[in-house]
Amino acid sequence: MAIFEPFSIDIPGSDLEDLRTRLAATRWPEELPGVGWEYGIPTSYVRELAEYWGTGYDWRAHEADANRYPQFVTEIDGQRVHFTHVCSAVADALPLLLVHGWPFEDFTAMIGPLTDPAAHGGDPADAFHLVIPTLPGFGYSGPTRRVGDAATERSAELLATLMAELGYDRYGVHGGDAGSFIAPQIGRIATERLVGVHLNDPITIPAWGDDGSDYSAADQEKLARMQDWSSKQTSGYAGMQSTRPQTLAPAVSDSPAGLLAWVLDVVNTYVDPAQPTPDAAIDRDLLLSNLSTLWFTGTIGSSMRLYKESQHWGATLADSGVPTGVAVFPGSGTVRGVAEKQNTIVHWSEFERGGHFAAMEAPDLLTGDLREFFGKLR
Structure with a gap:
């Protein structure tokens, strides 16, 4: 029987001062003029954000906001698991597990609308009890x-156990990015418990030999881009993290500016393509709060191991049979034909704003899609 210990975020003041000191002492490289993002994230942009992180950003405000919600830690099969657990006042609300990906996905803006829809212009019948875990x-x-x-x-196994230990015999799950692998896998593990799986911009990897000849023209174009992905500059981070995460770890664990540059270059690749920079797509303080969490906990290095250790990349995934909904946002590489072969798709939405980090870029749209999808399955 799992023991759930109440948890509150309380970063020592010495850690905050150390962060500011390191940011102020950063050795900045020269950069070529006029190349924009062609060589990677511009140093001038990183420098501007780093200065704000060290002198303008208020970690304590974020800490207080996060601590408004009940948080817990437990141990499952030797692994510590932290999670936020917010129960709705609506007694028969549907339990919903929200699963993030790499490097993060912050669901905070959705907590109120999902647990108390009546207070946010919604129907009380759409209320959820939320479990928001932090991945190992x-x-x-x-x-x-x-x-x-x-x-x-492994995360899918731990989270399925967590929901069982919390006493949830019937629930839904949502995931994006790496969560779009974890959520369907929970469907394969706990098939009888799940009412539905919801995904945003799921990563769709075709089976070997799938040439996409029976797909739509749009899907065939996406499949061609995916097959050529490894030759593109945008795949560099994934290649490094899936082969040499420990080589990269000291740099991004020792230098907050290095962490900032590495992570936000990846974020920029996947946010709404209509937005010029990561902090145009996602609130600047929200980005820095999530970066600060990785920094203060010293987990950026271990987070990258997900790429090295996961076996789903390139695997042929069996359909669990659990009803599945998909929300697609601008810039998505999701191939519908592949998604339909690997899942029982009963709901498909496409949006004109937002991006891969939908819970942070367009929480209103993602909230609405969750309500619509699970409203048919309650």
């Missing part, structure tokens, strides 16, 4: 200690 290797779940514990398959 990330943040307050702490670094992983064993090979394989950062894998998406």
Whole structure:
């Protein structure tokens, strides 16, 4: 029987001062004029954000906001698991597990609308009890200690156990990015417990030999881009994290400016393409709060092990049969034909704003889609 210990975020003042000192002492490289993002994230942009992080950003305000919600830590099969658990006042609300990906996905803006829809212009019948875990290797779940514990398959096992230990016999799950592997895998593990799986911009990897000849023209175009992905500059981070995460870890664990540059370059690749920079797509303080969490917990290195240890990449995934809904946002590489072969798709939405980090870029749209999808399954 799992023991759930109440948890509150309380970062020592010495850690905040250390962060500011390191940011102020950053050795900045020269950069070529006029190349924009062609060589990676512009140093001038990183420098501006780093200065704000060190002198203008208020961690304590974020800490107080996060601590408004009940948080807990527990141990499941030797792995510490941190989670936020917010129960709705609506007694028969549907339990919903929200699963993030790499490097983060912050669901805070959705907590109120999902747990108390009546207070946010919605129908009380759409209320959810929320369980928002931190994946192994990330943040307050702490670094992983064993090979394989950062894998998406492992996370699915731990989260299915967590929901069972919380006493939820019937629930839904949502995931994006790495969560779009974890959520369907929970469907394969706890098939009888799940009422539905909801995904945003799921990563769709075709089976070997799938040439997409029976797909739509739009899907064939996306499939061609995916097959050529490894030759593109945008895949560099994934190649590094899936092969040499420990080589990169000291740089991004020792330098907050390095962490900032590495992570936000990836974020920029996947946000709404209509937005010029990551902090145009996602609130600047929200980005820095999530970066600060990785920094203060020392987990950026262990978080990257997810890429090295997960086996889903390139695998042929069996359909769990659980009803599945998909929300697609601008810039998505999701191939509908592949998604339909690997899941029982009963709901498909496409939006004109937002991006891969939908809970942070367009929480209103993602909230509405969750209500619509699960409203048919309650």
